[in-house]
Amino acid sequence: MAEIVNLRRMKKQRARDAAAQAAAENRARHGRTGAEKAAERLERARATRAHEGNRKDLTPTQP
Secondary structure, three states, X not given: OOOOOOHHHHHHHHHHHHHHHHHXXXXXXXXXXXXXXXXXXXXXXXXXXXXXXXXXXXXXXXX
């Protein structure tokens, strides 16, 4: 004899499995490692310091 299953539960489980599969694909496609994120933050900070270091002082001088 066949196993009796609750169709509502099976439908919800299938939807959860599909969502988990989509999430795994998105993580693989768009995810970055912590080291990559840290390297980008350091590079951005270095570029900002270099840019700010080359700014001219535009404050008016007092005679």
